[in-house]
Amino acid sequence: MNILGPIINVLFFPAGLFVLIIGLAYLWVDRKLVAQFQNRIGPRWFQPLADVVKLFFKEEVVPDGVDARFFVGLPILALAAALTTALYVPLVGLQGAYNFPGDLIVVVYLLSVVTMSLALAGSNTASRFSLIGATRTLTQLFSYEAPFLLALLGPAIVAHSWQINTINTYAGTHWILLTQPIGFVIALVGLMGKLELPPFDAPEAETEIVAGAMTDYSGRGLAIFQLAKAVEMVVGLTLIAALYLGGIGNPIDFFAKTLILLLFLAGLQSLFTRFRIEQTVKWWRYAALLVLAQWVIMVVLGQGVLS
Amino acid sequence: MKAVLVFIDGILADWRQRQHLGGMPDFYKREVVMKDMPVAGAVGCMQELAQRYQLVYIGARPESAQAVTEEWLQAAHFPKGPVYTARTHADRLVLARQLKDQFEFAGGIGTRWNDNQLHLELGCLSIILKEFEIEWDTVRRYLLGKEYTALQTALTLLTPWAKATSQPETNRLDVTIEANDLIPAVKAIHASHWGYLAAITGLDPATPAKPAPAGQTAVAEGTLQALYHFCAGAIIVTLRTHTSRADARLTSICGVIPAASLFERELSEMFGITLTGLPHPDRLLLPDEWPDGVYPLRKDFDPAQIQLKPVAVASNGKNGKSGKFIVPIGPQHPALKEPGHFEFEVDGETVTGASVRLGYVHRGIERATEERNWTQNLYLLERICGICSHHHAFAYALGVEKLAGVEAPPRAQAIRELAAGLERIHSHLLWLGVAAHEAGFETLFMYSWRDRETVMDILEAFTGNRVNYSVNVLGGVKLDMTDEIAASIRRGLDFLEERTHHYLKVVTTDQAFLRRTRGVGTLTKEQAEEFGVVGPMARASGLTRDIRVESPYGAYKLFPIEFVMETAGDLEAKFIVRLRELFESYKAIRNILDHLPVGDLTARMPRKIPAGETVSRVEAPRGELFYYIQSSGGEMPARVKVRTPSLCNFSSVLQVAVGHQLADMPMLLAGIDPCFSCNDRMVVINGDETWTWEQLRRYGIEYYKK
Amino acid sequence: MAxxxxxxxxxxxxxxKTWAFTNSPWAIHYNSGSCNGCDIEILATLTPRYDLERFGVILQGSPRHADVLICTGPVxxxxxxxxxxTYEQMPDPKFVVAVGSCATSGGVFLGCYGVVGHIDEVIPVNAYIPGCPPRPEAIIDGVVKLLQSLQKK
Known part of the structure; x- marks a missing residue:
C-alpha cells in the first residue's frame, strides 16, 4: 500500500494523468474564451488533446549544432517540475498529496524551473529567433519573479505559515483578496507573465521572433512543453484561488474559483496590445514596489488588525 | 468642379471679318459666323482650363444665334460646355443670377468694363482683357495658379540645358538633355525644391541588331533612353537623356537625390545602363542566379538567354560579419504575409542597422506587358497586386484612353471612383488589422477583419468577386450600378462608419496601444520630403501629397475628396490618417451614389492604340501609383512602366528603423503598408544598405552641409 | 493470438494517429510570388467570419511546427x-496545399521570365484550390477535403 499510494499519486492522481487532462481542458477553456472575446467560435473541446497527440506522432527534428541530450531532456525536465508542483497544491479541493512546512516556496521555485528549462532550450539552438526568445524569457523571468513571489508570500505572512495547506485552511475563513487586493492582482498578472500569455508574450512574439525559444522544436519536445505549460496554468490558478479567493475546500469551490480566474485571464489577454520587453520590465518594477508597499502597510498595521 | 464664365466675342472668336455687316440681318448668318477665326492661343488655354474647370460660354448674341455659336465652338475644338446667349447687358445680368445657382464660379473672363459687373454678380474673380489681343498668361496665372507657375518655373530652370522642349500634354513638359548635363539639371530642380522625383523610366526605342553571322557577336545599335520624371502637383516634368546602346553609361543622381537609388538600381539592372557613382552597384534587381549581361527589358532580350548560374547557398547560421548579431525577417516570416527579406542588425534589443532584399515575388510583368495586347494587359496588370488591383487597372485604363484620345463616359468614370473608394476601404481596414496583429493586438485584428467582410460583401455583390474584381475595361467599366446594390452599399457604409469612429477612438485612446505607436518611428516632414515618401505615409508627416486632390483624374473632378493630413509623422499619425481617409471615402461614395451620372458605360476603343506616350498617375491606397505607357501604334504596348508607392516608402523605413527596439520593427514595416508583389513585379531591390549609426550620422552631417 | x-x-x-492529424492541422503560409489576393483570403479564413480554428487549424510561424504548407502564387x-x-524544414508527415490559379497552373504569369512555374514543379502538392483568388470558403473546403482524404487512407 505504501508503495502503491505514491505511485498512484505521481502517475494518476493528483499529479500525472489527472492534472494533464485538467490542464488540457483548461487550455481549451482559455482558447475558447479568447476566441469568444474575439468574436470567433473557437476550437472544439478536444482540440488541445488532438494537438498534443498529433505532435507526439510527428517527426522529431533535432537541428544541427544542437546538444541533443539537452534538446530532448529539457522539455522532460519542465514537465517533471510542473507535475511535481501538482502534488503540493489543493487540486479539486483535496489536500495536497504531500505537504511539509515551506512547500509554498518549493512550488514557486519549481514553477520557475519550467521557465528556466524553456529559456535553456531556447539558448541551446542555433536559431537566432530562439536565442532572442530565450533572452526575453529570462529577462521577463527576472522581472516578474520577485513581485510574483512577494505577492504569494503575502497570504503566508498573515496565515503565519509557509505551508500551502495551512494557508488554504486559513484562507477558508479570511478572504485575503479583500485585505491584499494589490497582491492578488500582481499574483494573477504574474501568472500571465509566467505562462507568457498576451500581453506579456514578447518572448514568443510571433511577428518578431516567430515562436521564440520553441521555434526549432517540433513534435514531442513541443508537445511536452505545451503540457508543462498547461499544468503550470492549472497549478498557478489553484494556488491563487487557494491563497486569495477564500481557499479551496471542495471540488465545486475549485472549479468555480479557478474558472472565474481563467475568465479574467482570457479577458486580459484579449484586451491588451503586446508590451515590448522593456515595457514589461518597467511594468514589473512598479509592481514590485507596489507589493513591497503593501507589505510595509501589512507589517505596520497587520500586527494588530490582520492576525 | 468649379466653373469659369467665358465671354465668346472678342475673347474666343475674332469676329472682325464680319464687322462690315454690323446691324445687318446677315451679321449672325451661319455661313458668315462659321468663318470667324478663333483668337490666337484661345483653344489651347481653354483646353488647359477645362482640365480644372467646367467652362460656361456666354455670348452677346441673339438667341437665334445659339445653335450656330455652339457649332462654331465645336468646329474650332473648344472644350465642351454649356453655351448661353443674351443680347443686352441687362439680360446678361438676369442670366448671371440664374447661373449662380447652377454653378460655383471660380472666375470670369471678359473684355468690357461692364463684364466686371457680371462677375461681381457671380461673386468670382474677374479678368478683363483687351479684345482680340488676349494675354493668355494672365488667365493662366490667375486661374491655373500653382500649376502654371510650376510649369513656367521648371521651364526656366531647365532652359540652360534643354536641347529640345515639348509639351505633349497640358500638364507635361518633356525636356531632352545631354547625358552630361543630367547632374546640373537635376541639381537645379532639387535645389529650388521643385517637386519630387517620381520615377525613372528606361526605354529601348531601337530595333535590335540583326543576328550576327556565326562566330561573331552581334553589335547592338541605337540608343537607350532614361526618363527622369519629376512631379509637382499636377505637373510632370520629364528629363530625357540618351546613351549609346553599346556602351550604356549614365551618372547616378544619388549624390543629389539619395532616394533615387532604388529607381536607379532598377534602371541599371533592367537595361544594362551602368550608373557611375551609384552607392551600391552590386546585383540588386534580379534573382541571385540570374546570369550577368542579360537585361530583361531590352528589346533584344530572349528568355533563352537565361542560363542560371550556380550560387552558393546562403548559410543559415550567424553571418561572419564582424560578429554582428543579425535577425532576419522573411522571406517566410509570420510578420509578412508576403515575402521580402529584411535583416536587422541588433545590439541586445536595439536595432543598429537594417537592410532589405526584395524580389521574391519578382515575376517580370513589365516585360510581359510587351508581349500581350492592350486588353490582355488590363487583366495582367490587375494582378500585380491583389489588394490594390482596381487602382492598377484604373491607372492603366486612364493612360491608354489618354493615348487613344477616348474619354470614358461620365457614368463609367463615377463607377471607377466608386470602386476605388471601396477598394480603399477594404485595403485600409486590412491594414488596420495587420498592423494590430504586428503589435500583438489580436482582438483588434479580428474585429477589423470581421468588419472588413462588410465591404468584401459589397464588392462581391457589385462585381462578383471579392478580390481582383475587374471593374475596368478599356474605355469604361463593365459593371453597372443598380438601385439594389446602391442600397446595400449605403447600408454597409453606415455600419462601417460607426465602426470606424470606434477604431479611431481605440487607436487614439487605448493606452497600451499608444505605448506602441505614439512617438514611434517618427518621420519628420523634412525626412519625408527627402526620401520622396508618398501616400498616407507622406500625409502623416505633414506633406500635401494626394494625387486625387492635386491632380484630380477621372471622376475626382466631379466628386472631389478632401485632403487628410496629420503632422506628427509617428505610427499613431499613420493610423489616424488612414482611418480618417476612410470617412472621406464613405462621403465620396455616398456622394457618387446620390448623383450618379446617367449614360453609357463604355466608349468605343480602337484595337490599335495610336503611337505616343503618356503618364498616368492615380492615388492608390498606399500612395501615388505611377504609370508610364508608350505605344508604337500597334496592338501591344511598346513599354509599360509601373512605379508603385511602396518603392518610394521603403528607403524611409530602413533609415527610421535604426535606434528602435526590435519589437517595433514589424509595426514600422507595417506602417508603410508594404506591398511586395507591387514592387517586385519588375524590381528586386537588394540593399546591402546596412547602415550603422556612424554612417547615418555621417550621412546626416554631410547632407546638411550642402 | 499475439x-x-x-x-x-x-x-x-x-x-x-489519423484522428489527431485530421483534427489538428497546423498550417504555415508561403507566398512564392503571388499577387497578394490569395494571401489576404487565407488570412481572412482565420478571422471571425470564417474562423478556421473551429477545425483546429492554427497558422504557425515556424515551419518546424507546421503540418500543412499553404502555398500561393507562381514560383x-x-x-x-x-x-x-521551408518545405524541408517541416517535420514529417507534411502536406502541401496550392491555393489559387497561379499556384496550380502558373496563371496569368506563365511565360514571364521571372517565373519558374507552378508549385508542383518544385515540391509535391497534395491539394489544389483553384480560383483567382479562391474564396475563403473554397480554401476551407480544400483543406477539409485534404483531411478527408487522409481519413480514407
Whole structure:
C-alpha cells in the first residue's frame, strides 16, 4: 500500500494523468474564451488533446549544432517540475498529496524551473529567433519573479505559515483578496507573465521572433512543453484561488474559483496590445514596489488588525 | 468642379471679318459666323482650363444665334460646355443670377468694363482683357495658379540645358538633355525644391541588331533612353537623356537625390545602363542566379538567354560579419504575409542597422506587358497586386484612353471612383488589422477583419468577386450600378462608419496601444520630403501629397475628396490618417451614389492604340501609383512602366528603423503598408544598405552641409 | 493470438494517429510570388467570419511546427530555393496545399521570365484550390477535403 499510494499519486492522481487532462481542458477553456472575446467560435473541446497527440506522432527534428541530450531532456525536465508542483497544491479541493512546512516556496521555485528549462532550450539552438526568445524569457523571468513571489508570500505572512495547506485552511475563513487586493492582482498578472500569455508574450512574439525559444522544436519536445505549460496554468490558478479567493475546500469551490480566474485571464489577454520587453520590465518594477508597499502597510498595521 | 464664365466675342472668336455687316440681318448668318477665326492661343488655354474647370460660354448674341455659336465652338475644338446667349447687358445680368445657382464660379473672363459687373454678380474673380489681343498668361496665372507657375518655373530652370522642349500634354513638359548635363539639371530642380522625383523610366526605342553571322557577336545599335520624371502637383516634368546602346553609361543622381537609388538600381539592372557613382552597384534587381549581361527589358532580350548560374547557398547560421548579431525577417516570416527579406542588425534589443532584399515575388510583368495586347494587359496588370488591383487597372485604363484620345463616359468614370473608394476601404481596414496583429493586438485584428467582410460583401455583390474584381475595361467599366446594390452599399457604409469612429477612438485612446505607436518611428516632414515618401505615409508627416486632390483624374473632378493630413509623422499619425481617409471615402461614395451620372458605360476603343506616350498617375491606397505607357501604334504596348508607392516608402523605413527596439520593427514595416508583389513585379531591390549609426550620422552631417 | 493483438494495437494506434492529424492541422503560409489576393483570403479564413480554428487549424510561424504548407502564387526564380527550404524544414508527415490559379497552373504569369512555374514543379502538392483568388470558403473546403482524404487512407 505504501508503495502503491505514491505511485498512484505521481502517475494518476493528483499529479500525472489527472492534472494533464485538467490542464488540457483548461487550455481549451482559455482558447475558447479568447476566441469568444474575439468574436470567433473557437476550437472544439478536444482540440488541445488532438494537438498534443498529433505532435507526439510527428517527426522529431533535432537541428544541427544542437546538444541533443539537452534538446530532448529539457522539455522532460519542465514537465517533471510542473507535475511535481501538482502534488503540493489543493487540486479539486483535496489536500495536497504531500505537504511539509515551506512547500509554498518549493512550488514557486519549481514553477520557475519550467521557465528556466524553456529559456535553456531556447539558448541551446542555433536559431537566432530562439536565442532572442530565450533572452526575453529570462529577462521577463527576472522581472516578474520577485513581485510574483512577494505577492504569494503575502497570504503566508498573515496565515503565519509557509505551508500551502495551512494557508488554504486559513484562507477558508479570511478572504485575503479583500485585505491584499494589490497582491492578488500582481499574483494573477504574474501568472500571465509566467505562462507568457498576451500581453506579456514578447518572448514568443510571433511577428518578431516567430515562436521564440520553441521555434526549432517540433513534435514531442513541443508537445511536452505545451503540457508543462498547461499544468503550470492549472497549478498557478489553484494556488491563487487557494491563497486569495477564500481557499479551496471542495471540488465545486475549485472549479468555480479557478474558472472565474481563467475568465479574467482570457479577458486580459484579449484586451491588451503586446508590451515590448522593456515595457514589461518597467511594468514589473512598479509592481514590485507596489507589493513591497503593501507589505510595509501589512507589517505596520497587520500586527494588530490582520492576525 | 468649379466653373469659369467665358465671354465668346472678342475673347474666343475674332469676329472682325464680319464687322462690315454690323446691324445687318446677315451679321449672325451661319455661313458668315462659321468663318470667324478663333483668337490666337484661345483653344489651347481653354483646353488647359477645362482640365480644372467646367467652362460656361456666354455670348452677346441673339438667341437665334445659339445653335450656330455652339457649332462654331465645336468646329474650332473648344472644350465642351454649356453655351448661353443674351443680347443686352441687362439680360446678361438676369442670366448671371440664374447661373449662380447652377454653378460655383471660380472666375470670369471678359473684355468690357461692364463684364466686371457680371462677375461681381457671380461673386468670382474677374479678368478683363483687351479684345482680340488676349494675354493668355494672365488667365493662366490667375486661374491655373500653382500649376502654371510650376510649369513656367521648371521651364526656366531647365532652359540652360534643354536641347529640345515639348509639351505633349497640358500638364507635361518633356525636356531632352545631354547625358552630361543630367547632374546640373537635376541639381537645379532639387535645389529650388521643385517637386519630387517620381520615377525613372528606361526605354529601348531601337530595333535590335540583326543576328550576327556565326562566330561573331552581334553589335547592338541605337540608343537607350532614361526618363527622369519629376512631379509637382499636377505637373510632370520629364528629363530625357540618351546613351549609346553599346556602351550604356549614365551618372547616378544619388549624390543629389539619395532616394533615387532604388529607381536607379532598377534602371541599371533592367537595361544594362551602368550608373557611375551609384552607392551600391552590386546585383540588386534580379534573382541571385540570374546570369550577368542579360537585361530583361531590352528589346533584344530572349528568355533563352537565361542560363542560371550556380550560387552558393546562403548559410543559415550567424553571418561572419564582424560578429554582428543579425535577425532576419522573411522571406517566410509570420510578420509578412508576403515575402521580402529584411535583416536587422541588433545590439541586445536595439536595432543598429537594417537592410532589405526584395524580389521574391519578382515575376517580370513589365516585360510581359510587351508581349500581350492592350486588353490582355488590363487583366495582367490587375494582378500585380491583389489588394490594390482596381487602382492598377484604373491607372492603366486612364493612360491608354489618354493615348487613344477616348474619354470614358461620365457614368463609367463615377463607377471607377466608386470602386476605388471601396477598394480603399477594404485595403485600409486590412491594414488596420495587420498592423494590430504586428503589435500583438489580436482582438483588434479580428474585429477589423470581421468588419472588413462588410465591404468584401459589397464588392462581391457589385462585381462578383471579392478580390481582383475587374471593374475596368478599356474605355469604361463593365459593371453597372443598380438601385439594389446602391442600397446595400449605403447600408454597409453606415455600419462601417460607426465602426470606424470606434477604431479611431481605440487607436487614439487605448493606452497600451499608444505605448506602441505614439512617438514611434517618427518621420519628420523634412525626412519625408527627402526620401520622396508618398501616400498616407507622406500625409502623416505633414506633406500635401494626394494625387486625387492635386491632380484630380477621372471622376475626382466631379466628386472631389478632401485632403487628410496629420503632422506628427509617428505610427499613431499613420493610423489616424488612414482611418480618417476612410470617412472621406464613405462621403465620396455616398456622394457618387446620390448623383450618379446617367449614360453609357463604355466608349468605343480602337484595337490599335495610336503611337505616343503618356503618364498616368492615380492615388492608390498606399500612395501615388505611377504609370508610364508608350505605344508604337500597334496592338501591344511598346513599354509599360509601373512605379508603385511602396518603392518610394521603403528607403524611409530602413533609415527610421535604426535606434528602435526590435519589437517595433514589424509595426514600422507595417506602417508603410508594404506591398511586395507591387514592387517586385519588375524590381528586386537588394540593399546591402546596412547602415550603422556612424554612417547615418555621417550621412546626416554631410547632407546638411550642402 | 499475439499477432492479432499487435495488429489490433497497430490499427488502434493508426486510427488515433489519423484522428489527431485530421483534427489538428497546423498550417504555415508561403507566398512564392503571388499577387497578394490569395494571401489576404487565407488570412481572412482565420478571422471571425470564417474562423478556421473551429477545425483546429492554427497558422504557425515556424515551419518546424507546421503540418500543412499553404502555398500561393507562381514560383519565382528567387523564391524557389526558399520554398524548398521551408518545405524541408517541416517535420514529417507534411502536406502541401496550392491555393489559387497561379499556384496550380502558373496563371496569368506563365511565360514571364521571372517565373519558374507552378508549385508542383518544385515540391509535391497534395491539394489544389483553384480560383483567382479562391474564396475563403473554397480554401476551407480544400483543406477539409485534404483531411478527408487522409481519413480514407
Amino acid at each position: 499477432l492479432s493483438l499487435t495488429e489490433t494495437w497497430q490499427n488502434t494506434l493508426a486510427s488515433i 519565382t526564380l528567387q523564391s524557389r530555393d526558399r520554398l524548398k527550404r
